[in-house]
Amino acid sequence: MADALDVAVLTEWLKRAAATINARQAYLSELDAAIGDGDHGANLARGFNAVIAKLGTPADPAILFKTVGMTLIGTVGGASGPLYGSFFLEMAKAVQGSAALDAAAWPRVLAAGVAGVVARGKAEPGDKTMVDALAPAVAALNAAAPLADTLAASAAAARQGAEATVPMIARKGRASYLGERSAGHPDPGATSSAMLLAALAEAAG
Amino acid sequence: MKKLINAPDKVVDEALAGMAAAHPGLITLHTEPNFIVRADAPVRGKVALVSGGGSGHEPMHGGFVGRGMLDAACPGAVFTSPTPDQVLAATKAVDGGAGVLHIVKNYTGDVLNFEMAADLAKEEGLDVGAVVIDDDVAVQDSLYTAGRRGVGGTVLAEKICGGAAEAGADLASLAALCAEVKASVRSMGLALTACTVPHIGKPNFALGEDEMEFGIGIHGEPGRKRVTLEPADRVAEMLMAPILADLPFKPGDRVLLFVNGMGGTPLIELYIVFRAAHEIARRHGLTVARSLVGNYITSLEMAGTSITLLRLTDAMIAHWDAPVLTPSLRWGA
Numbered sequence: 001m002a003d004a005l006d007v008a009v010l011t012e013w014l015k016r017a018a019a020t021i022n023a024r025q026a027y028l029s030e031l032d033a034a035i036g037d038g039d040h041g042a043n044l045a046r047g048f049n050a051v052i053a054k055l056g057t058p059a060d061p062a063i064l065f066k067t068v069g070m071t072l073i074g075t076v077g078g079a080s081g082p083l084y085g086s087f088f089l090e091m092a093k094a095v096q097g098s099a100a101l102d103a104a105a106w107p108r109v110l111a112a113g114v115a116g117v118v119a120r121g122k123a124e125p126g127d128k129t130m131v132d133a134l135a136p137a138v139a140a141l142n143a144a145a146p147l148a149d150t151l152a153a154s155a156a157a158a159r160q161g162a163e164a165t166v167p168m169i170a171r172k173g174r175a176s177y178l179g180e181r182s183a184g185h186p187d188p189g190a191t192s193s194a195m196l197l198a199a200l201a202e203a204a205g
Numbered sequence: 206m207k208k209l210i211n212a213p214d215k216v217v218d219e220a221l222a223g224m225a226a227a228h229p230g231l232i233t234l235h236t237e238p239n240f241i242v243r244a245d246a247p248v249r250g251k252v253a254l255v256s257g258g259g260s261g262h263e264p265m266h267g268g269f270v271g272r273g274m275l276d277a278a279c280p281g282a283v284f285t286s287p288t289p290d291q292v293l294a295a296t297k298a299v300d301g302g303a304g305v306l307h308i309v310k311n312y313t314g315d316v317l318n319f320e321m322a323a324d325l326a327k328e329e330g331l332d333v334g335a336v337v338i339d340d341d342v343a344v345q346d347s348l349y350t351a352g353r354r355g356v357g358g359t360v361l362a363e364k365i366c367g368g369a370a371e372a373g374a375d376l377a378s379l380a381a382l383c384a385e386v387k388a389s390v391r392s393m394g395l396a397l398t399a400c401t402v403p404h405i406g407k408p409n410f411a412l413g414e415d416e417m418e419f420g421i422g423i424h425g426e427p428g429r430k431r432v433t434l435e436p437a438d439r440v441a442e443m444l445m446a447p448i449l450a451d452l453p454f455k456p457g458d459r460v461l462l463f464v465n466g467m468g469g470t471p472l473i474e475l476y477i478v479f480r481a482a483h484e485i486a487r488r489h490g491l492t493v494a495r496s497l498v499g500n501y502i503t504s505l506e507m508a509g510t511s512i513t514l515l516r517l518t519d520a521m522i523a524h525w526d527a528p529v530l531t532p533s534l535r536w537g538a
Contacts, residue, residue, distance in 0.1 A: 037284060037424060038405060073321065074238075074290045077281055081288055082317035120317060173313045176350035177426065 001148050002204045004100035009203055010064050011055060016199035018048035024195065031188040035175040040080060040188040047076035047084070060099055065092035079173055080189060083117050083130060090116030103150050107141040110154070114138050121172060128168040128175065128182065130189035136161035137197050148205045155194070155201040162190040206406045208506075213403040217260045217282060224267060228532045231271045238288065240295035241267045242277045252370045252379050253277065253299035256308040256363060257292060258315050259284040261402070262423055265360060265502045268533030274367035275308075275531070283402050283505075284424045286314030292322030296331060304332035304376035308362055308383060310355025311339035312424075334376050336383040338362055340392045340513065342451045343420030343429045354422045357465050357513030358390035360501045361525075364534065368524030386521065391451050393420065393444045394511030396467060397434070400425045400504050419443065421511075423467075423504045437474065441481035444512040449489055454514060456490025461497065461525065463513040468503035470510055475499065478510050486514070495525055501533070 002009045021028070021044050028041030051071045058064035065088045073085030094112035095101060101109055114134045123129040140157035142150045163186065170182040173189075210216050217239070224241070225234035232241050240257070247253065256266045257279030266278035276299035281287035296305050305326070309319045316337055323333045340358030344350055366383045374382065396418040399408035402425065409425050412418060417440075420429025435443070454460065464479040466472070479498050486493050494517055502511070515521070528537035 033409075037426070038409070039285065042404075043285070074288050077285045077288050077318070078314040079286070079317050081286075081314075082321045085289075085321070120321070121313075172351055174351070174424075174426065177344060177354075177422070179346070179350075 003147050004102040005061070005106065005147070005204060006100035007058055007061060007064055010061055013200045013203040014048070014051055014055065014068060016203050017196050018052050020195050020199050021045050021048050021192065028188055028192055031186055031191055034185040035170060035178055035182045036188060037174060039078065040192065043076045043078055043080060044192055047072045047081065050075040061095040061101065062092045062097070065089070065095060079121070080192075083121050083189070086116035086120040087113040103145060103147040104143045106147070106150070107138065107143050110141065111138045123172045126168060127172045128165045128170040128187045128190070129172050130187075130193045132165045132168070132187065133158040133161040133190040133193040133197070148201070151201040151204050155197040158194040158197040162186060162194040165190045206401050206403070208401070208403060210403055213406070216403045217280060220260070220263070221267070221280065224532065231530065231532055232267070235294070235298065238291040238294055240277055240279045240291050240298070241270050242295065242298050243271050243275070245272070246276050246299045247301040248276070249301045250303050251301050252303045252374065252376050253296075253301055253305045254308060254363065254366055254370055255279070255292065255295050255299060255305055256359070257281070257287045257295070257319075258310055258312070259286060259424070261505045262502050264500075264533035266363070269360070269363050269531050271529070271531030272538060273371050273527055273529035273531070274363055274534060283404065286312070286318045289318050289322040289325060292319055293325050296322060296326045296333060297329070300331055304334065306366065306370075306376060306379050306383065307333065307335040308359065308366065309335055309337045310359050311337045311352050312354060313351050315355075332376060334380040336362070336380055336387060338387050340387070340390045341422065342391050342393050342447045343422070345429075356394060356423055357392040357463055357502055357511050358387065358515065360465075360497075361390060361461060361463060361513065361515050362386045364529060365521050365524045367529065368527035369520075371527060372524070382520070385518070386515065389452070389516040390513060391448045392511055392513040393448050394422070394428075394467065394509065395419050395440060395444060396421045396428065396504070396507050396509035398469060398508040400468070400507035402505070417509070421504075421509065423502060425504055425507060437477045438481040440510070441478050441485060441512070444510075445482055445485045448512060448514050452516065454489065454491055454516060457492075459492045459494040459517045459522075460486060461495040461515040461517055462486055462493045463497040463515070465502055465511045465513065466500035467507040467509035467511065468500055469506045469508035472499060475510060478512070482512055494522060
């Protein structure tokens with residue numbers, strides 16, 4: 001059980017995230033086909049496989065996050081490329097100079113990543129986007145709790161946030177053109193965001 | 206799926222290679238990342254115009270690269286936005302020292318990727334502006350959506366701004382002209398058939414023999430509503446009415462009337478639609494001062510049409526008439 005997120009734990013996070021996204025690729029694309037254009041799983045799998053191929057042994061978390069962000073931006077395409085790219089690039093800026101992130105440091109870092117997603121996509125909670133999983137994940141963090149516990153709580157909040165997108169009517173992205181027809185389906189981006197945070201909790205658990 | 210392709214994952218690369226081979230004097234293809242530039246890029250002292258978007262809309266945008274129109278186009282995968290590294294590389298390749306204007310269609314992916322590329326270019330010291338085209342009146346409730354989509358008006362903005370850039374307009378006045386075109390142009394489209402994205406392999410919606418999808422975008426997505434197929438004259442009325450009411454176009458306005466094919470509708474049918482749209486414009490008191498008819502912004506093999514109406518100024522007319530020499534649009538050059 002890790003008490004801080006160092007390069008080794010973060011690398012393990014990305015490997016687990018890539019494995020989950022590859023395993024659930026068809027499911028994510030299926031969610032996207034219902035309210036978008038059906039390529040979210042394939043696009044993210046391409047991106048995370050490129051991340052794993054490119055990662056190597058980064059010197060510190062900032063370099064690791066920057067490599068992830070730039071790789072996702074260059075390989076994913078669509079809207080999720082810049083959004084996930086901004087998530088990791090903003091976390092890279094927030095961890096500048098740190099070798100490891102403990103439970104007290106992580107809330108600021110995750111919040112910076114989520115703020116990057118919000119700044120890029122301009123979505124608010126309730127718009128049926130990634131933000132509906134990411135914002136609760138930040139809110140659920142407890143700087144005073146053991147790292148594994150707070151990451152597990154954060155992942156659970158992200159999963160619940162993703163599930164809560166089912167009845168929502170999309171107000172951002174291509175799904176928004178469906179209007180009320182977008183209700184009744186989970187948002188693919190919120191679902192993949194919850195998968196990422198679950199992989200982090202596993203890597204540190 | 207019945208297509209003249211070799212493999213779904215090679216469609217874009219092989220089409221780009223074919224384009225480059227067909228037009229060596231006009232354009233140059235860069236690969237890894239993919240982008241097309243005019244053969245004489247960068248043009249010293251001229252503002253460069255860069256556009257791009259998913260592939261599958263040919264000839265837009267690559268077919269509009271050349272003297273008098275775009276300096277570069279960035280093609281993404283079919284119906285998928287290009288990535289910021291493509292846009293950044295294209296922006297740097299065509300910058301002639303006078304700045305670069307990005308002309309972006311309002312689709313979330315296109316907007317985010319171009320914004321990110323512009324941020325990166327600015328960090329490297331380039332002067333970059335952007336205008337997002339959103340002319341699709343089919344999207345009614347733009348407060349609760351990602352906003353109106355960028356469709357046919359994009360072609361007109363690229364030509365008019367291309368003419369102005371060639372005439373020496375600086376970045377600020379070019380961005381202002383592009384914003385003026387954006388504010389003066391409206392479009393509406395309709396599909397008779399769906400289309401099939403090569404790597405998906407099947408159409409993403411089905412239309413009966415007697416149905417049409419009204420208010421479509423350009424990615425084979427469903428439209429505003431499904432209605433019964435009507436004769437061409439009635440179809441022209443259905444498309445023109447919301448366009449005329451939206452701007453609104455007023456008697457006495459001079460307009461450019463653009464009847465576009467979605468890829469699978471023959472020119473003979475587009476001229477029938479143009480004839481009807483032209484008559485509707487005339488009855489509305491408009492002067493159709495310029496026109497364009499053909500397949501310019503398409504959705505693969507989708508059958509259907511879109512109508513675009515632009516309220517013209519003297520400057521827009523001059524830049525529309527200016528010489529253009531690109532693979533798919535050329536006159537006076």
